[in-house]
Amino acid sequence: MSIKKTFEVFLAITLVLSLAATTSARENIEVVGSSTVYPFSTVVAERYGRSSGKATPKIESTGSGGGMKLFCSGIGTQFPDITNSSRRMKKSEFNQCQKNGVSEIVEVQVGFDGLVMANSVESPVMKLSRKEIFLALAAKVPGDKEGELIDNPYMTWKQINESFPDDKIEVLGPPPTSGTRDAFVELAMEGGCKAIPWLAAMEKTDKRAFKSICHTIREDGHFIEAGENDNLIVQKLQANPKALGIFGFSFLDQNADSVHGAFIEEVAPEFDSIADKSYPVSRPLYFYVKKAHVGVVPGIQGFLDEFTSEKAWGEEGYLAEKGMIPLSTEQRRLTGKNTRALLPMTGDEPLK
Amino acid sequence: MSKPSRNLERIQRSLVSRYRAEKAFRLCGIAAVTLGLLAVLVLFADIFLKGKSAFSATYIQLEINYDQEVLGIDDLSDEGALMLADWDRLHKTALRQEFPQVRKRSERRELYALVSNGAGYDLKERLLSEPELLDQTEKFWILADDDIDTYYKSLLKGRAYTARLSLAQLERVKQLIDQDRIELQFNANFLSRGDSREPEQVGIKGAMFGSFFTLVITLLLSFPIGIAAAIYLEEFAEKNRWTEFIEVNINNLAAVPSIIFGLLGLAIFINFFNVPRSIPFLGGLVLAVMTLPTIIITSRAAIKSVPPSIREAALGLGASPNQVVLHYVVPLAMPGMLTGSIIGMARALGETAPLLMIGMVAFIADVPGGFTDPATVLPVQIFLWADSPERAFIEKTSAAIMVLLAFLITMNLSAVWLRKKLERRW
Numbered sequence: 001m002s003i004k005k006t007f008e009v010f011l012a013i014t015l016v017l018s019l020a021a022t023t024s025a026r027e028n029i030e031v032v033g034s035s036t037v038y039p040f041s042t043v044v045a046e047r048y049g050r051s052s053g054k055a056t057p058k059i060e061s062t063g064s065g066g067g068m069k070l071f072c073s074g075i076g077t078q079f080p081d082i083t084n085s086s087r088r089m090k091k092s093e094f095n096q097c098q099k100n101g102v103s104e105i106v107e108v109q110v111g112f113d114g115l116v117m118a119n120s121v122e123s124p125v126m127k128l129s130r131k132e133i134f135l136a137l138a139a140k141v142p143g144d145k146e147g148e149l150i151d152n153p154y155m156t157w158k159q160i161n162e163s164f165p166d167d168k169i170e171v172l173g174p175p176p177t178s179g180t181r182d183a184f185v186e187l188a189m190e191g192g193c194k195a196i197p198w199l200a201a202m203e204k205t206d207k208r209a210f211k212s213i214c215h216t217i218r219e220d221g222h223f224i225e226a227g228e229n230d231n232l233i234v235q236k237l238q239a240n241p242k243a244l245g246i247f248g249f250s251f252l253d254q255n256a257d258s259v260h261g262a263f264i265e266e267v268a269p270e271f272d273s274i275a276d277k278s279y280p281v282s283r284p285l286y287f288y289v290k291k292a293h294v295g296v297v298p299g300i301q302g303f304l305d306e307f308t309s310e311k312a313w314g315e316e317g318y319l320a321e322k323g324m325i326p327l328s329t330e331q332r333r334l335t336g337k338n339t340r341a342l343l344p345m346t347g348d349e350p351l352k
Numbered sequence: 353m354s355k356p357s358r359n360l361e362r363i364q365r366s367l368v369s370r371y372r373a374e375k376a377f378r379l380c381g382i383a384a385v386t387l388g389l390l391a392v393l394v395l396f397a398d399i400f401l402k403g404k405s406a407f408s409a410t411y412i413q414l415e416i417n418y419d420q421e422v423l424g425i426d427d428l429s430d431e432g433a434l435m436l437a438d439w440d441r442l443h444k445t446a447l448r449q450e451f452p453q454v455r456k457r458s459e460r461r462e463l464y465a466l467v468s469n470g471a472g473y474d475l476k477e478r479l480l481s482e483p484e485l486l487d488q489t490e491k492f493w494i495l496a497d498d499d500i501d502t503y504y505k506s507l508l509k510g511r512a513y514t515a516r517l518s519l520a521q522l523e524r525v526k527q528l529i530d531q532d533r534i535e536l537q538f539n540a541n542f543l544s545r546g547d548s549r550e551p552e553q554v555g556i557k558g559a560m561f562g563s564f565f566t567l568v569i570t571l572l573l574s575f576p577i578g579i580a581a582a583i584y585l586e587e588f589a590e591k592n593r594w595t596e597f598i599e600v601n602i603n604n605l606a607a608v609p610s611i612i613f614g615l616l617g618l619a620i621f622i623n624f625f626n627v628p629r630s631i632p633f634l635g636g637l638v639l640a641v642m643t644l645p646t647i648i649i650t651s652r653a654a655i656k657s658v659p660p661s662i663r664e665a666a667l668g669l670g671a672s673p674n675q676v677v678l679h680y681v682v683p684l685a686m687p688g689m690l691t692g693s694i695i696g697m698a699r700a701l702g703e704t705a706p707l708l709m710i711g712m713v714a715f716i717a718d719v720p721g722g723f724t725d726p727a728t729v730l731p732v733q734i735f736l737w738a739d740s741p742e743r744a745f746i747e748k749t750s751a752a753i754m755v756l757l758a759f760l761i762t763m764n765l766s767a768v769w770l771r772k773k774l775e776r777r778w
Contacts (some may be wrong), residue, residue: 026628028718038742039549042715043549043717046549046550048716049717055718056716058630059715060630060713060714060715061714078622078629104653124403229739231741251741254742256515256516257513257515316461318469322466322741323741325630333681339590
């Protein structure tokens with residue numbers, strides 16, 4: 001074949017392919033959003049695909065914020081049908097959705113995720129309070145006088161509490177881009193902040209200053225950003241028994257031979273303690289559905305039914321086995337009913 | 353003393369230090385190469401040691417009775433009945449018969465958790481491939497759950513990982529081991545299935561096909577366009593400000609971080625041309641744009657290295673410039689162009705960053721059947737598995753890396769081979 005011919009053939013094939021690509025209606029559900037909900041959403045998708053014989057939903061892990069942005073871009077098959085989120089939709093995101101014509105959004109809370117601070121099994125189990133976590137990790141902590149803030153002076157755990165080991169404070173955690181970090185800061189650090197009376201009073205008077213004090217993590221080497229990969233943090237804890245790591249409960253569940261979770265406020269991070277909310281550092285997981293796409297993209301209703309079925313999100317369902325903490329029976333009943341009826345958000349919900 | 357002998361002395365003195373310097377330089381070089389080789393060796397050994405267990409899977413032998421009553425099927429061609437049948441009951445019944453002492457509901461759940469939750473589908477496939485088994489009983493090796501798989505493999509290595517199993521489960525596994533009813537078999541699923549969230553059921557085929565379809569598009573676009581651009585710029589274009597400007601830009605583009613091409617794909621192909629997300633066609637387009645500069649630069653170098661005497665001889669014999677280029681220059685430059693393209697392709701095969709933006713970093717369970725089915729690619733698959741909490745994914749990740757490395761090495765070797773075969777020296 002001469003070279004000229006080869007070029008012609010190449011060109012022809014390319015043209016045909018590009019024509020084929022532009023003519024496609026979507027057969028599969030598109031899900032985007034949080035990397036925390038991703039492991040659960042994918043399990044449901046897979047089971048749904050296999051049992052229904054339909055195309056398996058496609059699930060992208062874009063992060064909660066990125067997912068919301070894609071989800072709220074508009075109505076039509078080029079936009080995703082569902083977005084996962086490890087926090088509730090924000091008011092601004094809801095407004096954005098409305099502006100782009102995504103008016104009817106069904107909100108589904110699916111369960112909880114616990115955040116743990118863990119260390120290697122070679123070291124003793126830590127028993128921390130949220131106040132101690134705040135003191136160990138904040139950039140600025142209260143000084144001797146009331147109202148005074150100083151750069152965090154604590155170098156070892158013993159300086160915070162006499163009963164702690166005399167080891168350097170070393171905590172491995174996710175970077176600021178991560179939803180896990182947001183949740184940890186909000187639940188553990190802010191919780192600890194409120195244990196200090198004058199700071200707690202500040203929340204009412206100067207909310208912004210309160211947030212900046214409570215949400216800022218120290219940057220002097222005692223808190224180490226270890227990337228988004230929780231498996232990596234677990235491996236680093238094995239290598240360094242003196243360090244603590246912050247990650248999601250499912251990773252603790254899977255690596256119980258090498259790491260154990262710290263007690264927080266006297267409560268161990270266990271399945272039951274997270275479910276009954278006695279373990280304080282847990283966050284709700286959600287997904288949001290575009291009502292306008294139900295019936296247009298085939299299978300959404302079936303996927304929702306699968307997700308809200310007792311065999312999936314129930315106390316003994318397969319999601320629980322994957323490490324998701326289920327909702328209470330009453331909540332499941334109510335959410336399940338609303339979801340099946342495709343009850344959209346009204347806009348009156350207390351969104352942040 | 354005369355001057356020449358003093359000079360000689362000086363030279364001899366300096367000679368010692370010069371030899372020393374040369375020796376030190378050589379040693380440094382050898383040390384650098386050894387260090388590099390050692391690093392590669394350690395990396396490969398680590399990946400191989402971790403990944404090789406992924407090519408075997410734990411199976412449990414059970415006596416399966418394909419009971420017509422239980423399944424409620426009279427006719428195997430009845431699709432509806434096949435869909436409704438409770439296939440899981442087949443192995444659940446078998447397990448209950450195996451361990452009749454298990455009574456309580458919670459204990460039963462633990463017992464059922466011994467086998468993979470995809471076992472029912474496997475049994476369905478088995479029955480459909482051998483219809484005469486209906487209402488018969490056979491001893492069938494059934495896929496074990498990933499927790500059992502991890503435990504059994506770690507047990508064989510001498511460091512049993514028991515944290516995910518209950519005492520009762522451990523006892524049942526022990527009983528099965530004593531009866532030789534549990535064993536490692538070749539993991540055929542790994543090469544024949546798509547992604548899954550159950551580590552024991554995952555396969556790399558989906559990602560392999562995705563990579564294949566993506567690269568086909570990349571090659572079809574970037575190879576002809578890249579070579580055409582290189583030939584034009586090298587042979588036909590006038591040397592003026594315009595072509596210089598283009599040249600500088602091509603060189604710059606080759607150094608642009610790959611995620612930028614992903615953003616370009618998002619802005620132009622998805623938002624403007626409305627190409628659907630996550631399909632190999634789109635991935636191929638983005639990667640083609642990314643590989644183009646590499647191909648143009650290497651192809652131009654290859655064309656430049658064709659000796660002018662060939663051109664002049666052809667022109668002298670009356671060939672038109674077009675004929676000179678197409679009949680002499682391009683065939684002679686082809687080995688260089690091909691090598692450049694293959695290396696560009698190999699780079700495209702290993703990319704994840706640009707694909708992140710266009711939705712190819714996703715969970716896609718179905719093996720793609722064409723250029724417009726949602727798909728993911730090998731490096732993305734590795735990334736996704738490395739991020740999964742389940743312990744059994746560690747070995748799958750390493751195994752996927754082995755597959756990707758095998759592809760890369762094959763491509764690079766074929767580049768070497770092509771060059772050796774087509775190269776002409778004069």
